[in-house]
């Protein structure tokens with residue numbers, strides 16, 4: 001089978017396009033990584049080229065040794081992924097030491113995987129372990145309203161989580177663990193990767209102050225849906241704050257907790273003020 005015919009590749013391309021249409025991927029903003037299943041590799045590996053050089057990842061991901069990843073290209077535009085996938089995305093293989101990678105497909109006009117590769121792979125390692133291999137997707141987008149809120153709310157995970165949960169009923173069902181917050185940092189480096197991967201031990205979503213949103217999940221739909229839900233909630237909060245600085249009413253903690261039974265979720269007690 002051709003790489004581009006594989007369902008996971010089509011789903012990856014679709015997510016890039018949907019994110020672009022949302023307005024979350026201006027220019028080369030944002031990036032996406034998928035940890036490919038063994039059975040998916042065996043369907044498409046005939047097209048792979050193992051002659052490219054090995055390059056440093058910039059960090060060590062021992063638990064991802066010898067695995068394959070579909071990733072967006074550094075400096076490539078999400079806008080172009082659907083129109084020109086082979087020039088915009090690539091498949092990489094991590095070497096047996098977990099410190100280097102090789103491009104085996106894609107980026108036909110040259111280039112490198114996403115500038116956030118250290119973040120994506122370090123976080124991938126954490127979520128693989130945390131979920132016994134279930135989680136496979138790492139997504140970063142420049143969600144407009146989430147970024148706006150990082151200028152007006154304290155950079156505190158309790159404040160952000162509670163505000164987001166209260167803005168729309170399904171939020172605490174979609175992200176019952178809450179959201180982590182990472183203070184402003186230089187993008188693309190090891191430092192932001194290390195900080196985010198500490199937070200991803202507990203949360204499926206991390207807000208990067210004055211930069212964007214980082215979400216992880218089992219598949220493309222749930223990972224994109226998580227970012228979409230958080231951004232929608234942030235948009236409602238931006239509207240509320242634009243109208244007034246005083247809410248007349250909100251969903252109470254007791255009401256939030258009453259969702260647990262019917263929706264089979266457990267809210268992170270760190271973010272609940274129990275009386």
Ligand code: 2HA
Nearest residue numbers: 028029030031116187
């Ligand atoms: O790809 O979004 O965080 C550009 C970025 C870096």
Ligand code: ZN
Nearest residue numbers: 029030187212
């Ligand atoms: Zn970014």
